[in-house]
């Protein structure tokens with residue numbers, strides 16, 4: 001594929017994904033995330049040609065210009081769109097497949113512990129919200145979505161949505177995933193939750209045992225569904241701007 005065809009493909013992918021982009025000229029002139037990817041293609045070429053220092057210098061110049069710090073050793077696929085650009089960091093052994101979208105502040109970093117392949121692998125079609133941190137040699141499966149501000153420390157299966165610190169799955173293959181077991185909450189509060197739930201169970205047993213609801217959290221989920229339906233109904237009357 002010629003250089004100009006690749007540039008045209010990149011610009012078209014931004015027009016498809018960003019409702020705020022109005023023309024090819026605007027994308028060419030006003031999207032530093034794209035410039036960062038283009039600089040990376042040159043610095044990666046230098047890196048592979050064993051011109052390590054010039055490659056690093058070029059990537060640092062690109063960082064100065066765009067606010068995106070991509071190590072020249074990182075492998076980037078086609079049609080990567082980095083929206084708003086500032087503060088994105090992509091480490092040396094990161095692999096980003098095709099059609100990935102990420103926002104400002106995303107880090108594909110190491111945990112500071114490993115050597116060798118120590119940065120994430122992001123598969124095709126993944127969406128990464130702003131300021132998400134993906135740390136370590138983990139894999140984010142195809143078409144998954146990472147919520148803004150999440151900290152992802154484990155592999156994410158394909159077609160999933162993960163949110164939170166540390167991140168947990170909230171959707172998988174279009175189905176809502178509800179956490180019903182405190183062992184699945186891997187944050188500092190989970191031990192307290194586990195102890196609490198064991199205590200409640202013990203007290204229930206002592207008091208003769210109160211029957212548990214057939215579907216844990218069913219009432220909460222029904223309430224959320226009703227709320228979402230109401231929001232959907234209101235959206236028919238209120239039209240908000242499409243741009244993000």
Ligand SMILES: CC(C)(COP(=O)(O)OP(=O)(O)OC[C@H]1O[C@@H](n2cnc3c(N)ncnc32)[C@H](O)[C@@H]1OP(=O)(O)O)[C@@H](O)C(=O)NCCC(=O)NCCS
Pocket residue numbers: 084103128129130145146147148149150161162163164170171224244
């Ligand atoms: C992750 C994301 C894609 C999920 O969107 P979605 O599929 O519509 O999911 P929902 O809004 O139904 O959220 C599902 C649950 O996750 C929670 N959630 C969603 N995003 C979250 C986030 N970033 N952090 C923590 N929790 C989040 C919701 O509160 C909801 O929980 P609840 O049902 O217990 O109330 C979206 O929330 C997101 O973070 N997008 C990033 C946008 C972005 O970076 N914009 C930058 C513009 S400059």
